[in-house]
Amino acid sequence: MSEAPVREDAGPVDLVIIGAGPTGLFGAFYAGLRGLSVKVIDALPQPGGQLAVLYPEKFIYDVPGHPKILAKDLVRLLVEQASMFNPIFCLGERAVGLRREDALWAVETDRGIHRARTVLIAAGIGAFQPNRIGKPEIDQYEGRGLYYVVTERRPFRNKRLLIVGGGDTAVDWALNLKDFAAHITLIHRRDQFRAHPGSVAELMRSGVEVRLFHELKALHPGPDGWIREAVIFDNRTGEETVIPVDAVIMSLGFKADLGPIKGWGLETVGSRYIKVNARMETNLPGVYAAGDITAPEGVEPLNLIVIGFAQAATAVNYAATYINPQAKVFPGHSSEMRLR
Template sequence: MPHTNELYDITIIGGGPVGLFAAFYAGMRKAKTKIIDSLPQLGGQLATLYPEKFIYDAPGYPAIKAADLVANLEEQLASFNHDILLEEEVINLTKKEDYLVLETNKGTHYSKAVIFAIGNGSFQPRRLTLDGAEQFEDKNIHYFVKDMQDFADKKVVIAGGGDSAIDWALMLEQVAAEVSIIHRRPEFRGHEHSVEKLKESTVQVLTPFMIEQLHVVNEAFEGVQIKHTKEEERQLIQADSLIVNYGFTSSLSHLKDWGLEVSRHSIIVDSDMSTNIPGVYAIGDISVYKGKVKLIATGFGEAPTAVNNALHFVQPDIRTQPMHSTSLFEKAAPQQVL
């Protein structure tokens, strides 16, 4: 049995919108809660891939940008002092007699109950395969944008042709000295409105080109050499930073290895959001049941159900149907935020 200080009531795997709301509600129920996410920032795919896209299925908002929705959820979550672990991927789940063991790429965690809120799965970026790229990762070559101000007054090159690449190009145009975007096809894959805004912007559009090699001088990153995909034309693009948006890979095969019942890349749950493993629950896009509608709004509704039933599992005398949420929040005094 792990030490009491190491044992959490609820551990939420996934820090996307649904996971964030689940953590907030767990705070309302005064549960000792931890969030583990494989990405370097909270918000999941919305924050990482589509920060400028509008969300239309969040209750109370006719339309809200993905980044703003995530910011609101983080502000809401700040009422409680939960532990949040980023850039940590769960690699194994083991059920003990009265607790669960989560092994990650960085350590071991113990929890009385676990809630999966991993969307379409734990995903990792497709990395640049050019010689020497690895040594510049997180210095000059980036796969995520944690803070736009890191690129203030810099020359930035973005590689990619989807919504994520276009979003970041348009956002960084406001803070960077120069922004260029490289795509190997003549046309972009992003939404028409975003592509139109890109063409009207000051962003230098380079199509159809691909990065041929890094431009390194005296072991310092100086930019990239690009090559036309159909001709022999080459260009040297000076840059301080390269942001790579080649998409992401995601694997859910390990869920079966852990003993979870899976159907079509989703975890099968009952109406109380429980899985076939006692103490383990799943919400949001990763969960499936008869009549499931995959919307953010659906995940928000599933979160309190999972939390309430997880706490009832942990302590059977705890009610699964607490008082009204407004009264509950009044009684849950916010903890000090560090």
């Protein structure tokens, strides 16, 4: 995984970005274009957010200019792009507080205080953890062939794999591993998928064995304690089937929550969104938000990387005018900006 440059700087910066996912990384690059000094804070030890933690080996198909790109490669390129302007990366730090100190904002982390003239919250889906099946007799196999989070393909080479779920993560991993694993069975408790329709159509054309209206009932270990069989059942008839497996991926979605951000005085929508206007401004002057964590006024949130990029650019341009009211919101095109 790409490593971001890290350096210490005790002085205030123009912009603190909370979150080093795609939105935060592009925001750091764009802030550099605007001549702003930047710190990027993230609780993870490496940049990339969900792309780095949840699916670095998965292809992404909706990034402009890339017919398809591995998530880890997109992270590498975003870090390279952001690093053109030498932002300060503060990784492995969890933002826990935000308060006003005279003309500055102070972002408190579990390792110190970072002061800035403006703040951009690009924390993705906030604090997240995988949904679990909640059955101890199944969860006991985590670490012995049961996976709730997958970050690489290597453990599944030539394995008999069972994938449980019907969302993008389940379908994408099935497609990603179909020529890597020995055999893949995907079960879903109903006949409607939450995954992208194009991906579902590709899944149905692939060699993946898909069983609809099926759920996982039990797992059986081999002599070494690792999973060797799965008991699945048809939830319409109750009929059970025992299938040989070496690994099980449970793709049951994630619980997302704003976490400490809820106590920062921001206007929120539900438990996972920060309310913003068209300028990506929050209700706190000089504090902006962009990406999956936002609920823009008047529209339904669209949790897409490309939307996060646009929102980050919007937020940074308005942050630049907040810092310097004489500055223009539209700074000119990037080729013109680079010539200055």
